[in-house]
Amino acid sequence: MLNSGSSSLKFAIIDPEQDAPLLIGIAERLGSANADFRMRWRNEEDKRQPCPDADHARVIDQLFQAMHEHGVDATDLTGVGHRVVHGGETFRDSATIDEQVIAKIEQCAKLAPLHNPVNLLGIKAIARKYPDLSQVAVFDTSFHQTLPDYAYTYALPYELYRAHGVRRYGFHGSSHRFVAGRAADLLGKPLKDCNFISVHLGNGCSATAIKGGVSVDTSMGLTPLEGLVMGSRCGDLDPGLILHLTQTLNYTPDQLSHMLNKESGLLGVSEVSNDMRELLRLSEEGHHQAALAIEIFCYRLAKMIAGYYLATAPLDAVIFTGGIGENAAPIRARACAWLKPLGVYMDEEANRRHGEENQRRISKDDSLNIMVVPTNEELLIARDTLALIRRRK
Numbered sequence: 321m322l323n324s325g326s327s328s329l330k331f332a333i334i335d336p337e338q339d340a341p342l343l344i345g346i347a348e349r350l351g352s353a354n355a356d357f358r359m360r361w362r363n364e365e366d367k368r369q370p371c372p373d374a375d376h377a378r379v380i381d382q383l384f385q386a387m388h389e390h391g392v393d394a395t396d397l398t399g400v401g402h403r404v405v406h407g408g409e410t411f412r413d414s415a416t417i418d419e420q421v422i423a424k425i426e427q428c429a430k431l432a433p434l435h436n437p438v439n440l441l442g443i444k445a446i447a448r449k450y451p452d453l454s455q456v457a458v459f460d461t462s463f464h465q466t467l468p469d470y471a472y473t474y475a476l477p478y479e480l481y482r483a484h485g486v487r488r489y490g491f492h493g494s495s496h497r498f499v500a501g502r503a504a505d506l507l508g509k510p511l512k513d514c515n516f517i518s519v520h521l522g523n524g525c526s527a528t529a530i531k532g533g534v535s536v537d538t539s540m541g542l543t544p545l546e547g548l549v550m551g552s553r554c555g556d557l558d559p560g561l562i563l564h565l566t567q568t569l570n571y572t573p574d575q576l577s578h579m580l581n582k583e584s585g586l587l588g589v590s591e592v593s594n595d596m597r598e599l600l601r602l603s604e605e606g607h608h609q610a611a612l613a614i615e616i617f618c619y620r621l622a623k624m625i626a627g628y629y630l631a632t633a634p635l636d637a638v639i640f641t642g643g644i645g646e647n648a649a650p651i652r653a654r655a656c657a658w659l660k661p662l663g664v665y666m667d668e669e670a671n672r673r674h675g676e677e678n679q680r681r682i683s684k685d686d687s688l689n690i691m692v693v694p695t696n697e698e699l700l701i702a703r704d705t706l707a708l709i710r711r712r713k
């Protein structure tokens with residue numbers, strides 16, 4: 321599995337039949353003098369290697385060299401699955417990569433100019449070096465291609481959609497799909513009969529309404545800025561505010577982009593951190609803005625869940641996932657406190673333990689079911705990769 325970002329590359333070797341990956345690692349600060357490369361083989365210590373000025377292709381070389389030293393070569397791999405951010409309306413499912421698919425991913429790059437081109441760097445580097453290795457693209461957006469038009473169309477001149485594809489696409493699809501599948505298994509019900517609201521709360525945050533096993537609404541939009549409050553992204557805003565900032569306060573597009581993506585959300589309100597652990601600690605100590613940032617985060621999350629209740633009832637479960645969703649019991653408790661009118665009653669002890677091992681339930685027996693389900697996007701990418709390669713053979 322490869323996940324290429326602008327200055328990072330995450331990688332893992334996964335056997336979809338096994339829980340733990342054989343290898344997991346990340347190269348960071350690519351293109352800079354202090355780029356480095358960290359990896360961990362199963363049952364071994366972390367290894368760190370500097371790779372000054374390395375680009376994606378060089379990191380991939382270094383990765384295959386390290387694999388070779390561990391007795392794993394390209395011929396031992398069934399295939400390579402890539403995370404690709406934007407599949408536009410072209411990709412409703414994961415796709416086996418060929419020249420045509422690469423061209424289509426390039427076309428979708430107009431919707432994600434910062435992401436798709438770097439995702440393609442990894443794909444092209446592997447294709448050049450190992451042309452016989454099958455590759456699969458797994459898109460962040462494809463799970464949400466089932467949204468009905470009334471959920472994905474912005475109330476803007478329709479021409480913007482027709483001519484430029486301006487609509488809501490949604491992201492984090494692999495995570496929402498993974499936890500929905502896992503929750504269905506835990507409930508012993510076919511996914512197609514399940515209605516869920518899943519909330520992925522990491523640095524980026526999104527909620528998805530899942531009806532009959534498919535996504536029917538999601539909080540991120542044309543870009544990952546829309547929706548919930550995130551670590552440093554603002555989420556929903558008055559669009560008039562953008563006009564105000566540009567016309568009255570003379571913000572340039574670059575300044576706006578930086579502010580809305582990197583200086584807002586939890587960081588913007590608290591003025592101290594985008595990290596929920598840190599904010600919880602500070603709010604315990606009486607830091608007013610940390611507490612306010614948390615309060616806004618939880619209230620906005622609860623409003624989103626309540627809105628999606630309309631689209632999904634009768635609901636099988638609300639699923640919490642992502643770094644915050646899986647680990648931050650006080651955040652789940654605060655968001656759920658708002659949801660009492662929907663029949664949500666937390667089991668505080670189960671919440672503190674982040675859910676029972678077998679059922680992952682953190683609500684009382686007479687409550688709407690609230691679950692904590694750890695996500696595993698890498699495993700989903702590996703499963704899709706294997707399934708598509710098997711189908712072709």
Ligand code: ADP
Pocket residue numbers: 521522523524551594595596597598600642643644647648649
């Ligand atoms: P990413 O979206 O980058 O993959 P993660 O899913 O790892 O991020 O989530 C990162 C967030 O999870 C951070 O805000 C971090 O503080 C929060 N987090 C992780 N562990 C805990 C914890 N035990 N309590 C509260 N927040 C936590």
